[in-house]
Amino acid sequence: MAISANKPVEGDETVHHVTPGKKEKKGKPKKYPQPPMTPMIDVTFQLLLFFILTCEFRETEGAIPGTLPSKGIVVQSEKELPPLTPIEIRVIPSANRESASYEMTGVTVAIGSPRELGLLLQQRQEQIGSREVPVVIFPSQDVPWGFVVEAFNQAKKARFQKIGFAQQIM
Amino acid sequence: MAKRTVYSCSDVGFNMTPMIDCTFQLIIFFILASQVATDAYASNVKLIRPVDSQAIPIAVAPFPNKVVVNVLSAAAGEKDPDPEMAAEVKFYKINQVKFNVGEWDRMADVIRNMRTEYEKQFPASKAPSAGASGKEGEDDRQFFLEVRADQRVKWEDVAPVIRAGVEAGISKLNITALTARADEVN
Numbered sequence: 164m165a166i167s168a169n170k171p172v173e174g175d176e177t178v179h180h181v182t183p184g185k186k187e188k189k190g191k192p193k194k195y196p197q198p199p200m201t202p203m204i205d206v207t208f209q210l211l212l213f214f215i216l217t218c219e220f221r222e223t224e225g226a227i228p229g230t231l232p233s234k235g236i237v238v239q240s241e242k243e244l245p246p247l248t249p250i251e252i253r254v255i256p257s258a259n260r261e262s263a264s265y266e267m268t269g270v271t272v273a274i275g276s277p278r279e280l281g282l283l284l285q286q287r288q289e290q291i292g293s294r295e296v297p298v299v300i301f302p303s304q305d306v307p308w309g310f311v312v313e314a315f316n317q318a319k320k321a322r323f324q325k326i327g328f329a330q331q332i333m
Numbered sequence: 334m335a336k337r338t339v340y341s342c343s344d345v346g347f348n349m350t351p352m353i354d355c356t357f358q359l360i361i362f363f364i365l366a367s368q369v370a371t372d373a374y375a376s377n378v379k380l381i382r383p384v385d386s387q388a389i390p391i392a393v394a395p396f397p398n399k400v401v402v403n404v405l406s407a408a409a410g411e412k413d414p415d416p417e418m419a420a421e422v423k424f425y426k427i428n429q430v431k432f433n434v435g436e437w438d439r440m441a442d443v444i445r446n447m448r449t450e451y452e453k454q455f456p457a458s459k460a461p462s463a464g465a466s467g468k469e470g471e472d473d474r475q476f477f478l479e480v481r482a483d484q485r486v487k488w489e490d491v492a493p494v495i496r497a498g499v500e501a502g503i504s505k506l507n508i509t510a511l512t513a514r515a516d517e518v519n
């Protein structure tokens with residue numbers, strides 16, 4: 164419990180020596196020194212305002228890793244197919260380019276969604292039993308990039324290791 | 334008649350302590366949650382969040398072992414309703430350098446120069462490891478190309494960027510996408 168200097172405590176009648184400099188004037192409460200808070204609060208509010216005005220909430224970005232051909236652009240004619248027959252995925256946009264469908268080697272119907280494409284790729288990978296089979300994505304020239312990434316992402320999800328893009332050579 | 338108590342100005346005051354407490358809490362939140370924007374990542378790029386996204390969060394590497402090519406759409410913003418405009422490329426951006434459509438040779442030169450500069454600064458034996466990949470045996474010190482394209486732009490405008498990377502002798506490619514939502518992760 165704190166004992167106030169001004170309040171007399173019962174039984175404390177001992178006379179203590181008080182140096183002249185420490186003598187207090189009777190009747191006035193003792194003032195304790197306090198650091199000035201106002202500038203600190205000012206600066207704090209300035210900082211808060213800065214952060215509130217400048218911050219922009221963004222979603223977490225990531226990267227889907229891949230590789231590029233090491234010896235320049237790979238130009239391959241149909242006669243020079245690699246030993247493993249690649250799985251070809253064609254990305255075809257709708258008329259208004261707001262959606263896209265996918266065509267895959269060995270699948271006769273158009274695939275409407277990336278999830279469906281992913282399942283078919285997964286099944287194909289299990290059938291072949293190898294992740295080394297090349298997956299070649301053939302996007303149409305005017306297909307939005309987002310649908311190309313969807314196809315690449317699904318091939319990655321199916322654990323294929325050789326995923327490439329093909330482009331028409333003019 | 335009841336006695337009226339009169340308070341002087343010095344008796345009335347706000348209790349500042351809870352307000353200062355809250356203010357400090359907010360400041361700490363903003364300081365910890367904020368990331369300083371860099372030139373490498375342009376704003377106004379509408380990235381795709383693929384179904385079951387395989388995108389790995391980008392680790393902040395202490396060394397510049399990548400070149401980020403931003404492909405910006407000509408759309409006014411992320412919610413521009415004009416699909417024709419959104420499909421067009423406004424410009425390409427590497428750090429502060431802008432490229433117009435068709436400047437592929439210049440882009441390949443810039444990428445090649447950045448790669449050469451990195452390899453000069455960090456020869457293969459001295460390059461620090463970021464440890465970002467987390468996969469044993471994977472060389473995460475290798476200089477790579479990161480394609481950060483708006484999901485609305487056409488493939489034919491992104492393909493030349495990849496080709497420029499190949500021409501610049503880069504063998505590793507990262508495609509930027511949004512990571513899977515927390516509720517999507519198995």
